[in-house]
Amino acid sequence: MSDGSDLRKRNAERTREAILAAAQDVFSTTPYGEASLKEITHRAGANPALVSRYFGSKEKLFEEALSGALDVGMLTSVPRDRFGEAIAELFTTPSQTRINPLPMLIFSAANKETQAIAVALLHKKIMQPLERWIGGADAAARAAEIMAVSTGFFTFQLILPLQPFQGRADEGVRQWLARSLQAIIDG
Amino acid sequence: MSDGSDLRKRNAERTREAILAAAQDVFSTTPYGEASLKEITHRAGANPALVSRYFGSKEKLFEEALSGALDVGMLTSVPRDRFGEAIAELFTTPSQTRINPLPMLIFSAANKETQAIAVALLHKKIMQPLERWIGGADAAARAAEIMAVSTGFFTFQLILPLQPFQGRADEGVRQWLARSLQAIIDG
DNA sequence: CTCGCAAGTAAATCACAATTTACTTAGCAA
DNA sequence: TTGCTAAGTAAATTGTGATTTACTTGCGAG
Numbered sequence: 001m002s003d004g005s006d007l008r009k010r011n012a013e014r015t016r017e018a019i020l021a022a023a024q025d026v027f028s029t030t031p032y033g034e035a036s037l038k039e040i041t042h043r044a045g046a047n048p049a050l051v052s053r054y055f056g057s058k059e060k061l062f063e064e065a066l067s068g069a070l071d072v073g074m075l076t077s078v079p080r081d082r083f084g085e086a087i088a089e090l091f092t093t094p095s096q097t098r099i100n101p102l103p104m105l106i107f108s109a110a111n112k113e114t115q116a117i118a119v120a121l122l123h124k125k126i127m128q129p130l131e132r133w134i135g136g137a138d139a140a141a142r143a144a145e146i147m148a149v150s151t152g153f154f155t156f157q158l159i160l161p162l163q164p165f166q167g168r169a170d171e172g173v174r175q176w177l178a179r180s181l182q183a184i185i186d187g
Numbered sequence: 188m189s190d191g192s193d194l195r196k197r198n199a200e201r202t203r204e205a206i207l208a209a210a211q212d213v214f215s216t217t218p219y220g221e222a223s224l225k226e227i228t229h230r231a232g233a234n235p236a237l238v239s240r241y242f243g244s245k246e247k248l249f250e251e252a253l254s255g256a257l258d259v260g261m262l263t264s265v266p267r268d269r270f271g272e273a274i275a276e277l278f279t280t281p282s283q284t285r286i287n288p289l290p291m292l293i294f295s296a297a298n299k300e301t302q303a304i305a306v307a308l309l310h311k312k313i314m315q316p317l318e319r320w321i322g323g324a325d326a327a328a329r330a331a332e333i334m335a336v337s338t339g340f341f342t343f344q345l346i347l348p349l350q351p352f353q354g355r356a357d358e359g360v361r362q363w364l365a366r367s368l369q370a371i372i373d374g
Numbered sequence: 375c376t377c378g379c380a381a382g383t384a385a386a387t388c389a390c391a392a393t394t395t396a397c398t399t400a401g402c403a404a
Numbered sequence: 405t406t407g408c409t410a411a412g413t414a415a416a417t418t419g420t421g422a423t424t425t426a427c428t429t430g431c432g433a434g
Contacts, residue, residue, distance in 0.1 A: 196411095196412095197410080197411045197412070198411085199410075199412095202411080202412085233412080234412060234413055234414085236412080236413070236414085237411085237412070237413090240411090240412090
């Protein structure tokens with residue numbers, strides 16, 4: 001039976017997961033159009049033809065990769081009165097292990113198909129729960145504001161690098177991030 | 188001689204400008220990879236082969252289009268004590284006439300080449316003059332913060348549409364934008 | 375053991391758009 | 405008027421990468 005410690009060479013489930021993991025890796029560091037299935041499957045030790053078999057298409061693979069990476073818990077697991085501080089700390093502490101979904105979101109701008117996929121998933125997996133967590137009449141606006149600040153920050157930290165946002169960023173930038181985000185939560 | 192009112196059918200200067208204008212139009216509304224030279228030159232009433240002649244390549248055309256669109260005057264022509272208010276008003280007042288360079292910046296994430304082009308132009312045409320206009324020790328950080336907020340806003344207004352940012356946006360969003368930007372200027 | 379099928383592969387196909395090439399034509403100059 | 409050159413065009417070329425196809429092989433059931 002296929003439990004997690006299965007050592008067979010051929011194992012559809014395992015291969016599928018390996019491709020998905022590689023896709024999250026690649027899609028969060030490489031623009032969608034430049035992320036090739038050859039590269040992704042190579043990293044997974046698999047063959048490009050399997051993407052079609054297991055996911056249907058590159059776009060569907062992207063959808064599943066993004067869906068798996070989007071996790072509102074990142075935000076909502078933090079106490080409200082420390083929100084800004086905690087998120088600013090998280091954003092400015094580079095982590096090799098955890099994959100960051102925001103670059104994938106930014107890269108999804110690369111074509112209309114992936115834009116549509118991203119908008120739908122963003123609503124379902126982030127905006128709706130985030131709005132509920134925030135609560136109140138203008139929760140939707142405040143949730144959108146949090147996304148705007150976060151995405152803007154990562155755009156210029158990871159994709160179009162500006163010096164002040166590089167690496168751990170400086171104290172001033174961290175404080176700005178913390179205060180901006182806290183102000184949105186406090187309303 | 189070729190003054191601006193020249194009516195000849197064949198006029199290299201005129202054609203070049205027409206292609207450039209069409210490119211700014213298309214590149215600011217269509218992801219780079221989906222913006223075809225066929226579409227751009229069609230709008231300009233010209234032929235795709237002319238891009239190669241007048242600009243060298245699609246990337247060079249993009250560079251010139253972005254360069255022409257990036258204009259820090261948008262920001263620095265505003266009095267400092269009304270900065271937030273004025274920019275928020277500008278950002279939330281949809282204009283068909285003026286082309287918005289920020290989507291082009293966001294779309295430039297689509298590949299490493301255009302990223303590099305965008306970063307270089309962003310520095311030269313926006314960050315440097317903006318930092319000088321802001322002044323002080325942490326001017327670079329504050330300039331980057333302004334870009335982050337602005338780009339984040341347009342990402343979710345124009346590219347991955349979130350309801351609260353659509354159209355003129357609501358009063359709460361405008362106030363948030365105004366206050367966020369003003370706070371960065373005030374330090 | 376061996377058969378059948380699921381898993382995996384290599385190579386062909388398809389699609390598409392940028393760029394190049396070889397050609398046509400408008401417009402100016404002598 | 406005639407030719408020469410710059411401007412413009414149509415079609416061929418190229419390159420790339422996703423997807424499909426036809427094939428091979430591992431592996432477990434019976």
